[in-house]
Structures are given as structure tokens and as C-alpha cells.
Amino acid sequence: MAKPPHLDEFARIARFFAPLAGSGALGLTDDVALIDGPSGTQYVLKTDVVVAGIHFFPSDPPGTVAQKLLRMNLSDLAGKGAEPVGYLLTTALTTANDETWLKQFSAGLAADQREFGISLLGGDSVRTRGATTLSVAAVGRVRKGTALLRSGARVGDALYVSGTLGDAALGLALQKRRRLGLSGRHRRYLIDRYRLPQPRLALGRKLVGLASAAMDISDGLVADLGHLCDASRVAAIIETARLPLSAAARAALQRDPALIRTILTGGDDYEILFTASPSAKQKLARLPVTEIGRIEPGRGVKVLNSLGKPMALGRAGYSHF
């Protein structure tokens, strides 16, 4: 599932698409666009596209493929503090996507529509002779001016994440037939975290007014923190000793300490990464979040190992699924 060697996504967007961005697009430096809604609200728009064989396994259960695609987008809305409204869906389908596949795919969407209180707004469905390609454009809603952006981090802010990190990247490694020396229960937990992200929508809404900058983590902690720092024109320090880890991730790390790199740089966490001024600390203590570092002057991301020494991650931190 390695990407063909080529101009990477970020270079492609910066060179060819960012010059096309207009009002509301935030220069394509944030994950979303904002357009005015009714009665002092704004809509938050986000789109993602996934391809069979690149972003999911053609053999993955169609219901979880649907749910993951939807949740990837809902996670972006969560990272902006938005409430989800609905989504547009496009599907380019192969002959392998037969009626059984479609039935399971749409059942996955129906289940998540109930879970997240959203509905399908429209879409387009075509046939392809290439790989199954699916896209969602999600619509969320915030009070005008309250969307959490990447660009608000300030020197002196503390750095937080929700949930636990690295589970999905370890789950992907397990799907590629690495066993990591784990019990069946731990393996199932990590694979489930890879297949079915939990968008932190309720938490995201609670962070409005508390977080100075926020985004969801989809490309890995270090890479996404790099984007947040770039947009805010600051630097950040991560203390690996403070990273919140699941019991399964801890078990994997105990057998192979080098997996800390997978946890720091692997994709698909779909947790919220945010910064907040020290004055918000008491209120944040009541939320399921963990302080993992701080914002400093400068640019870039520095990672301290468990002994407090800088770790070299090379380009790994910026590679992209």
C-alpha cells in the first residue's frame, strides 16, 4: 500500500491548487473551508477521497469502508469544533462492488447517520474500470467566528491530544500480517481502531472557547503538528513520555521500543490535536485529553524521548499514507 513515487500531496496542493483558493478557503492551509450560514452561523466544509488498494483494502468489510470514509470527514469537523449537518457522496464503482457490496456499504452509512445525527444531502455514482474511488464532502456548522483553526497557537500554550495515539498505525501494521507479539484481544482492539475511527465531535464542541488552535490528526501526530505550527508560525515540543497510549499500544511498545516512531508518525489516529493557554488548564482537566508538550518560539516540531533527549525522526514525520 505504498504510494507511487511522485510529487507529494502537499507539494501538489501548494503549487497547483492553493493559488486557486478564494475567500473562505483559508488559503487551503487549514483542513476546511468556512462559508456563512443562517442566523450567525458558519458552515464548515471538508472533502476527502479514498481509493481501494491505497487507502483501504478491497477486502475490507464494505460497511466499515463507508463508516471510515464518513468518520474521516466527521473527525475534521470535530477538530474545528463543528456540529455535523450532512454530506455529499460520490462513488466510482467496479464490477466487484456488486449488490451485496452496495447493500453493506449503504448499511454502514445508515448506521453512522443514526449515530451522528446526519443525513445524505446528495451525490453522484458512476462506474469505473480502475480502482473503487469514494469521496465525501461533509457539511458542519459552528457559531460564526468560533471555528477552531490551525493558525491560533501562541508561544506559551500547552499542547494536548484527545484519546490515545498510534493505535490505528499499529492496527495497520497488524493487518499487514505483522503480529507484534500481541494477544488476540490487543490485536483486535488495534485493528478495530484502524478500521473504525471515533470522531471526537462532543469533545470538539467543548473545546470552542478553550483551545487556541486545533485540528484532527489524520497524517500522524508529528506531521499534523508540523502543519499546525506552520499555520501558527510557532514551534512545538512533544514529550514522548507523556503520550497517551492504550494498553495494547503499551504492550506492543514494551516488546519493541522502536514502535515509538510508528506511534509518533503513523496515520489514521483521528484524535484532536490542540493548543490552549495555561489559563484553560483547570477546565481542560475535566475533559478526556492529555497534555503532551508545549508551543515555543521558532518553527518546526521537536520530539523528546523518554529521557528528555531530542529524537531524530527524519522525513518519516512528514511522510504520508
Next chain:
Amino acid sequence: MAKPPHLDEFARIARFFAPLAGSGALGLTDDVALIDGPSGTQYVLKTDVVVAGIHFFPSDPPGTVAQKLLRMNLSDLAGKGAEPVGYLLTTALTTANDETWLKQFSAGLAADQREFGISLLGGDSVRTRGATTLSVAAVGRVRKGTALLRSGARVGDALYVSGTLGDAALGLALQKRRRLGLSGRHRRYLIDRYRLPQPRLALGRKLVGLASAAMDISDGLVADLGHLCDASRVAAIIETARLPLSAAARAALQRDPALIRTILTGGDDYEILFTASPSAKQKLARLPVTEIGRIEPGRGVKVLNSLGKPMALGRAGYSHF
């Protein structure tokens, strides 16, 4: 470029996706979704996906591929009487979509952004090992409650279209190396009409308050009129003698009268099809539209040939690119 045999788009949408549709989605029976905007407006949302080798030729100029994708969506907005605001873009690219391709593709978008006064709101760009797959989700705007829908046609209304019909379908036949006995000038005109639709945005806005039902023609006159009739629960009669034809289409038809079927059922017209009460006739006379038939009680579409006799089109009228 024939479609793989399979459950067709409409059956797929009706069975698997329509049950997921919520408020604003118009039951997926219209081309667009509507959500409230600021100050008494509504946003009109529309998405389309195209695949290389199915909807465009991999060798087509990348700039016109970009423009056609954008204009397909703008044409839907035109058919609803909406003003375009912006768009989201997703691209799943192969190694053939190199920097030269991307440069031309984004230049096509830039040219159309200037022409139509819109900008890119956001997007996602990934690599694929399959076929290049591109989607646009377009955002338009109307005064609340004024969007032209498919469902408003009434018995006694007259039936109109903008521009000329069949040019793009004949242009596609020419691209498939049929010459149709035409001059080079006529061939170039028709191929250009296939490659680069002209969304009738100014006309669409003028139809607000005049048309009782409207939509753009993308799947062919007869098929799309069938959708409009279904949504309005009426029947329609087309008089082929009244169809507006370009000089090039007329020349092709003179050599091969059977091409009338291509004109009636071929896709990619991107003109506006609409109905209006007889009381609107005088105002409509000032617009670039042609009356081609009428709405009657019942269901379905009847086509009268140049002698006024019913023509049998079979399933051709409902086949889909």
C-alpha cells in the same frame, strides 16, 4: 467508452442511496440539495464525479477536462436558477498526471474561476493505481424558496430548452472517429460543444419566477425530461420539428436522418430544460429559449416525429453515458 453491464446508476441510487437522504436532499429526486444560507438565501449543493476512460478520454487536454468537470456542476446550478459561489475538488491521480498535466489542469480551473466568478473552497488530492478520478462539489446560492425544481411542472405548461440540442452527442461521435460527412468547421464546432459545455447561468437566473420546473440536460433530452416528468407526476410531448439545432447538427441530420435519435437521447447537452405556464410566453420570447412541446396528464415522454407521428425510442431514451 461503453459502461460495464451492471445495475444502472438510477437503480443504484434509488435502492441504496435514496433511503439515506434527509432534509434538504429533495429525496435525491432532484439534481441538487438545498441548505439555508445567510439573510434569506439558500445554498444549492451539487456533486459530480468523472473517470478517465469512461467520462473523458485520457488524451483529452487536461485544461478542458478541468473546465468540463467544473461546468457540468455549474450547469446544474444554472438549471436551478442559482448563482455560483465556489467548489470543492477531489483528485485521485495516476503517474500519467504529471506536473505538466497538473499545470494545464489547474490553468483550466483558473480560467473558469475568472469566467464564472468563483473560487476553490477546498479539496483533497491522492494517488491512485487505477483510473484518474475527479470530483467537484459545487456550491451555489438562491433567494430562499426560489430554486427551480424538477417537481413543479403542471398540465398545460409549455416545454422549453435553451441553446441547441445534440451538438455534444454528435461531437462525441466525431471523437470516436465517425466523420458524419461534415466539413472541418462543423466537426470542430461539435467537438468543442462536447468538450466545453457553456453553463447557462445568466439565463437560469432569469428563469426564476418564470419557469415552473427546470433542470439541466446532462443525460439526454428524453431521459432528463423523463426525470422531470416523474418528479412532477406529469407526461410530456416533444415535437422533434421544433428542436433547436445548430447549423452543424442540421448538416449532419440532412446526411443521416437517423441521427435524430442521437440528438434526442445523447448526453452532455448542458442546456436548460424547463416548463412554464402559457402566461409566461411573452416574457420568455425575449430569452434565448425555444418551445419544443408541452406537458400533459399522465406519465412518461412521448416524442412526435417531423410528421407529428409518435416515435419509438425504446430504452435508448433512458440509457446513460
